[in-house]
Amino acid sequence: MEIRDATQSDMPAIYAVDHMAADEGSRRQHIREWVSAGHAIVVVVDSVVVGYAxxxxxxxxxxFIAMLxxxxxxRHKGAATALISELEKRCKxxxxxxxxxxxxxxxxxxxxxxxxxxxxxVYNLDEGDPELFYVKRLEGSR
Structure with missing residues (x-):
């Protein structure tokens, strides 16, 4: 399992992972922005992108982890944990x-x-499905 910065060439694989990006819409626009700004990372297994954050x-x-x-x-093979752990290391x-x-x-x-x-x-973002927020205090000064 490898974690690395997402690149423009990863975008088709990221779209395939993210069912919300199946069509050309706002999710694809967010992905393009995250990748272009250097805010996205991918997890790669056997040369295949299997997740992103x-x-x-x-x-x-x-x-703020905007997407995972x-x-x-x-799933359930450590990819999400690896992505979050990497973001914790990178967080400023x-x-x-x-x-x-x-x-x-x-x-x-x-x-x-x-x-x-x-x-x-936070209520009323998605009707009938409140958004739950979480925080982790990271060690050391950043």
Missing amino acids: ALEYNFFGYG MVDKAS TDKLFTSTNESNKPMQALMQSMSYEPSGT
């Missing part, structure tokens, strides 16, 4: 935030397993 700093100046996606066939702030829908139980379990703490809830 994006780290931004637009959440009150703190690091692993191909369904590659002493706190790293992320969020997920209340319906996304696997992501909630991952957050708990990686010592992320609940940080709040």
Whole structure:
């Protein structure tokens, strides 16, 4: 398993991993922006991109995992943990935030397993599915 910066040539593979990017829409635009800005990383197994993540700093100046996606066939094999661990190393702030829908139980379990703490809830982003926010205090000054 290799974690590296995402490149323009990775975008078709990232689109394939992310079902929300199946058509030309806002998700593809976000992916293009993350990759172009150097905010995206990929996880590669046997020369195949099986997941990606994006780290931004637009959440009150703190690091924020804006996206984390692993191909369904590659889940529960450590790819998401590896991506988050890499983002924690790269994060320039002493706190790293992320969020997920209340319906996304696997992501909630991952957050708990990686010592992320609940940080709040925002309603009305996705109707009937509140967004749960998490934070992890990172060691050392950044």
